Structures are given as C-alpha cells and as structure tokens.
Amino acid sequence: MKKIKPLEARNAKELAKTLGLTPADGVEIEVRSDLNDKIIEVVNERGLTHSQVAKLSQTSRTRVTAILNRNTHDISTDLMLRILASLGVYARLQFKKAA
Helix, strand or coil: CCCCCCCCCCCHHHHHHHCCCCHHHHHHHHHHHHHHHHHHHHHHHHCCCHHHHHHHHCCCHHHHHHHHCCCCCCCCHHHHHHHHHHCCCCCCCCCCCCC
C-alpha cells in the first residue's frame, strides 16, 4: 500500500494552491475566515446566545449556529457582514497590490 504524504498549508494562499484553486479563491477564503473569526469573537465576548444573535441580525438561529460552528459553506458573505453590523461591528476593506 502506497503511503500518502500529508499536505500542509499555513495560510489561505497556500491552501488555495494546495487545493488547486485560483488566487482569487484564496482571497475569498481568507476574507470569509476573518469575518467568521470576528463574529465568533464578538458573540463570545458579549456572551450572546445563538437565538439573540439571530434576532438581532434578522436571520435564523440555524444559520447563526452554522456560522458559530464554522460551517459557512451555504452562508453568504453578505449575511456574515449583516450579522457583524447587527452586533455593532463594521468591516473596513483595505486594498494592496498582490505580490
């Protein structure tokens, strides 16, 4: 039996390359991951329940639970931004040239 070599990715760019995705996909992964991190951070800091977050952001508790469990495959970036805004956090984009 042939031994499988594990692959390692230290950031979104490396992950995209490892998975055979485009650099743009890597950027999307990174942005969405950062949004997810911030949502989880704010919810934990404030001690909010999933239901409270859902009510504030006018979405379902199921979607909030998915985000807080890092299961964002079927969650739009727009919804993640709306949840952050409902928690009083606004995202600011910065642009720089790619290396």
